[in-house]
Amino acid sequence: MSVVNKGDNLDRYLMGRQFMVLLLVFVENLCAHPVDEHKKVLGMGKAVNTIFLGTGLAIFFMTAMIGKISAQVNASRCMLDYVNNYGALFTFYVAMLIEFSGLLHCCYVVQMFFAWASGKPLESKEAPRTLFESIFFWFRVLISGAILVFSFCVTLAALFQGKTTMWEGVPAGVAVALFFIFMAIVGMLEGMQIAFFAVAKMTEEERSHSTWAKKTCDLLFANDGRNLPGFMVGRQMCVTLCFFIVARVTTIKLEDGESNIFNSSSGLQGFYETGLLGALITTIVASITWQLVASAFPMAFLSTPVTYVLLRFCLILEWTGLCQGSWVVARIHRKIVKFKRDEVYIGTAEERAVKRAMSDDEEEEDYNVKPGHMYPGVPTLPPDFSPRMRTLDEINELEIELKEHRDEVDARIQKLEMEKAKLLKVDDTSA
Numbered sequence: 001m002s003v004v005n006k007g008d009n010l011d012r013y014l015m016g017r018q019f020m021v022l023l024l025v026f027v028e029n030l031c032a033h034p035v036d037e038h039k040k041v042l043g044m045g046k047a048v049n050t051i052f053l054g055t056g057l058a059i060f061f062m063t064a065m066i067g068k069i070s071a072q073v074n075a076s077r078c079m080l081d082y083v084n085n086y087g088a089l090f091t092f093y094v095a096m097l098i099e100f101s102g103l104l105h106c107c108y109v110v111q112m113f114f115a116w117a118s119g120k121p122l123e124s125k126e127a128p129r130t131l132f133e134s135i136f137f138w139f140r141v142l143i144s145g146a147i148l149v150f151s152f153c154v155t156l157a158a159l160f161q162g163k164t165t166m167w168e169g170v171p172a173g174v175a176v177a178l179f180f181i182f183m184a185i186v187g188m189l190e191g192m193q194i195a196f197f198a199v200a201k202m203t204e205e206e207r208s209h210s211t212w213a214k215k216t217c218d219l220l221f222a223n224d225g226r227n228l229p230g231f232m233v234g235r236q237m238c239v240t241l242c243f244f245i246v247a248r249v250t251t252i253k254l255e256d257g258e259s260n261i262f263n264s265s266s267g268l269q270g271f272y273e274t275g276l277l278g279a280l281i282t283t284i285v286a287s288i289t290w291q292l293v294a295s296a297f298p299m300a301f302l303s304t305p306v307t308y309v310l311l312r313f314c315l316i317l318e319w320t321g322l323c324q325g326s327w328v329v330a331r332i333h334r335k336i337v338k339f340k341r342d343e344v345y346i347g348t349a350e351e352r353a354v355k356r357a358m359s360d361d362e363e364e365e366d367y368n369v370k371p372g373h374m375y376p377g378v379p380t381l382p383p384d385f386s387p388r389m390r391t392l393d394e395i396n397e398l399e400i401e402l403k404e405h406r407d408e409v410d411a412r413i414q415k416l417e418m419e420k421a422k423l424l425k426v427d428d429t430s431a
Helices: 009-032 044-054 059-077 077-084 086-099 106-117 131-160 174-198 211-220 227-250 266-272 276-296 296-301 305-320 324-335 344-345 349-358 394-431
Strands: none
Touching: 009 059, 009 086, 009 227, 009 296, 009 324, 044 059, 044 211, 044 344, 059 227, 059 324, 077 344, 106 131, 106 276, 131 174, 131 227, 131 324, 174 227, 174 276, 174 296, 211 227, 211 305, 227 276, 227 305, 227 324, 276 296, 344 394
């Protein structure tokens, strides 16, 4: 964690991580794409095969429940244990390497623009760049912008020529429209979580300046604030589904006898078909940019009926229970690796606040969303949000974990005392 929190490394990690997530979805789409959609799998009927394999729903449910929601559930409750392993460290350094490569550096121009537009300075924990660092930074920005434009040209050419994995029978114009529509939906959902965490720190009067913002916030914070975690689950389902649709729309694939895009070489055409270009476009245009906009203008972002409709849709998705298996997967994973809640190690938010007050420690946990910065975000509200409460099951579970942790600590202390007694006995014998 010391490396993550050093300078602006957290922003760099979040940017590289976002590309990793999208790239993995595109790779999964390629791996799960059926070779022959007409062949039956496991003896199931044609309709079942078409629904789950032909449309990609099977890989969507697997990814959403195993790779997305269950991980988010455990990470939101057991953050310390979740990052205390070499897998997390490996992921961090890969994300940092992706950011360092410069693929996503054009996002920094967007970051600077919206921080300036919000009228607030772009905060940084690092010293100003040297001349060499500035030249290297802006060189990567230019390269990133050129790669993004090239990616758009190749992807749109493939869409208009019908050379993608888009479902058969869909006209080229419709495919292009779907590409931009689903990227916009992804962008709205990515920005909504940023905006929701930002308005959680505002007063009800501040949230009431816009009719739609008030309706959205009233719905979001209803039910003692439990609609927020519900939205996060439904949002994850919706975002994952949109990712797979965008991957299906933009992944380039040539049929036998078709010419290469822009008459490129076979090697370059093979690179196009990896899905990397579509993942790059989606990461920059449909994800990071919208998050930066929402961090600068959270109230403006919420003051539209589209936000309210998407919030309703995500809550309905979560209510259907289609991905309730995520909780089972999360519990099994947690039991296997023996994750413990953060409260076991550091106490509750209220207990930490009391300790800070008693020790005169002025450092506070920063839950603010800052203009021009991405926000990691987990499905929990800031500790000072008033309509927050635990369920009886959550209290019982935490109580059990605390008792188990106490027993483990007592056993370790007893073991140390026995070791200490042996050493003292040896010393006495020697004397």
